Amino acid sequence: MENRPAAPTPPPGLPPSMQDLIGKHPGEPNVMDPELLADPFGGYGRLREKGPVLRARFMDDTPIWLVTRFEEVRAVLRNPCFVNNPYSIPGHTGPDPRTRLMEVLGIPREYSVYILESVLTSDPPDHARLRRLVSRAFTARRVPELRPRVEEITDHLLDELPAHCDEHGVVDLIENFAYPLPINVICELVGVPEVDRPRWRDFGADLASLEPERIGASFPAVVDHIHELIDARRAAPQHDLISALIRARDDGDRLSDTEMVTLVMALVLAGHETTAHLIGNGTVALLTHPDQMRLLQEDWELLPHAVHELMRRCGSVQMTQLRYAAQDVVLAGVRIRRGEAVQPVLVSANHDPRHYDAPERLDLTRQAGRGEDHVGFGHGMHYCLGAPLARQEAEVAIGRLLQRYPDLSLAVAPNQLKTKVRRRQPGAWRLLQLPLRLT
Template sequence: MPPTPVSPTGIDAPAAPLSTALPPSLQDLIGKHPGEPNVMDPDLLADPFGGYGRLREQGPVLRARFMDDTPIWLVTRFDEVRAVLRDPRFVNSPYSIPGHTGPDPRTRLMELLGIPEEHTVYILESLLTSDPPDHARLRRLVSRAFTAPRVRDLRPRVEEITDTLLDELPGHADENQVVDLIEHFAYPLPITVICELVGVPEAYRPRWRNFGSDLASLDPQRIGVSFPVMIDHIHELIATRRTEPRDDLISALIRAQDDDGGRLGDTETVTLVMTLVLAGHETTAHLIGNGTAALLAHPGQLRLLKEDRELLPHAVHELMRRCGPVQMTQLRYAAEDVELAGTRIRRGEAVQPVLVSANHDPRHYDDPERLDLTRQSAGRGEDHVGFGHGTHYCLGAALARQEGEVAIGRLLRRYPDLSLAVAPDQLKFQVRRRQPGAWRLLNLPLRLTRTV
């Protein structure tokens, strides 16, 4: 039996109860089915690395329960997770199951989360939840903004934004010369980049931080108020760009809508903007935060990176593997009966690939709990599933990696004596705020210079 995983940032997972109680709508569903873990179980929220690691060692495919208490299959090991993510027999929408005529099994969760019925379409019919051929059509419309040449062209602007934020960091320090890296660097960098790319004016960008926070809260009251406001806001952005087109993605989507005979609908345009802005800054912000915390907790690896900046691309991959902020994918549904690792998954049943347990699978990695910036891929391409795999591989992965490289590299060069300003166990993680499938620092208090 491999050792129980520890917090990959080097910071102990909180042993105390969750800081905020779950909403009653979700709390009442936990523990109703002994032997079938619920993804909202407190131990999994507080320590997903250890919790899902223990489940992985029980088997590659396990019966469990989703947030709304619906039965799911957890897929926990590297090979099986990759197999599901690239298998077209596992679809993102239940309506892609041949012959499906029943109710949408996802609507109950929308109700529990407080999303008004008239707005559920913006989640249930998005780029993330679509399947071919619609998925290919939608992805093609936005993929040009994220090609390798386009991402390379963005690098000077990413570096400029990074340097400006680093210049401003000392001005955000408190009387003890402590600054919160999440608030003043990790978040502002990616949200500035993605908003400039998509076409969200600077004055509106703080709203998106609030929108993301409200959705992550899983509080039905907050979501019920915030989600419609976000949708109305996106409609207003699109309306403005119709009369004032610019060189941004919203304007490009409007042109595609007009030039393609309406094949890109109004709802699809809204969901694309919503998905790109939210996904385009949340993941990268917490890759920077988690990664910085991990490096500061592993001085040997930090020293190695300072001595050899050519390791930065490897370092970002290893940090995404070991402490990536995204720990699960969207649910998949079996479009037909499928045999997976000796388990029969029936047509229509839901499957939950677990990225965090796959990325720590000792069957695939030597000493997976060790942070090793020199870890080499076993073959061609990236050797982790932090950005997913297959058809729904993260559209913005190249941009996220580039932002991570620029942010961490320049941060360490500008402030070589950077250090944690609190004991590691004092850091509070967003997992304590009841969001399953995520490992995100609420704050990262740092001292920029060494004190005598």
């Protein structure tokens, strides 16, 4: 009898509808494969070396093209032939290929519009209209004005860290610093009352769980909550982003309630989740590379470059959302047919040895004088709107943490972080906990 490799064991916590899909198509990796979830750097790195464009499967088993190398990922992200919304494909009138994923994730059909027709899935010309409206309320000038408040919140959280230590002198940096900082900053900016902020932490955890029961309960709750905030600001405007979005106009045009809800949801959820884990991942990277940490402590002017390098090497977002070919496209010699889905993989692009010298090495001087030479925040017209705020928060958080507690150290072995407290989630690299000793 022919020997066949055993099917990979599905990661724990997956719904049965996803578990049955793992290993279903030999030779076509699924983004839910345990190997890719446990070690996306190594797993996607090996796929990258097989080719720049590879056939694969998404978490709902739909066929996709993985794009793995730096130049090809950037090419997809800046090419208008790859669209976010399948209905932007000329002549497309069939079913929405994303509907299956909504069902697998447990999102009620009546709420799927807040994903399928969101600001994040818009394409030109609508995308330019929405970006203009949003940018008037979320300007580049506004972000530096927030820095004193970011520093104030950071210092308060650092003052409180010793009080959160257990009897062994160990504190969880994720719970007590990395999460509270960005969620307080983005909620203040957007206009989420302080009393409601713990709910957003729960919302984020539920929506990242991949458990249909939790997602099905929390997603409608998030949408309804944002509608309530919008109604409250219409009745009593304040100096916050929601009020500014309500006022924003462009030649008489304005954001619809659905557009405002999706924007607020994206800013708050992405604005605290991704930054929290950039802080956590970055702290681990520095603590496990003492030469680089000393380099930073000897020259704090390196902080902006350090954050770029940490975002490249261990950023928490490892994939973009799917793109769809609006016409037949040849990419790296591979013909991608009209309507086919493409998955740019940021983690493999940011570790591509064709673009970086020794990409696995942490080098805080790598970005010096070269601008943003990575795709951690995306690229092209859909480049992350909140990137300036995320970079600023990471600079303040990491800099002040290491200045306040220069003898900071891991309370567990680095390999325990990989095996015990990493959330195994496609497209994300996140710590559930980060146990540290302050002295």
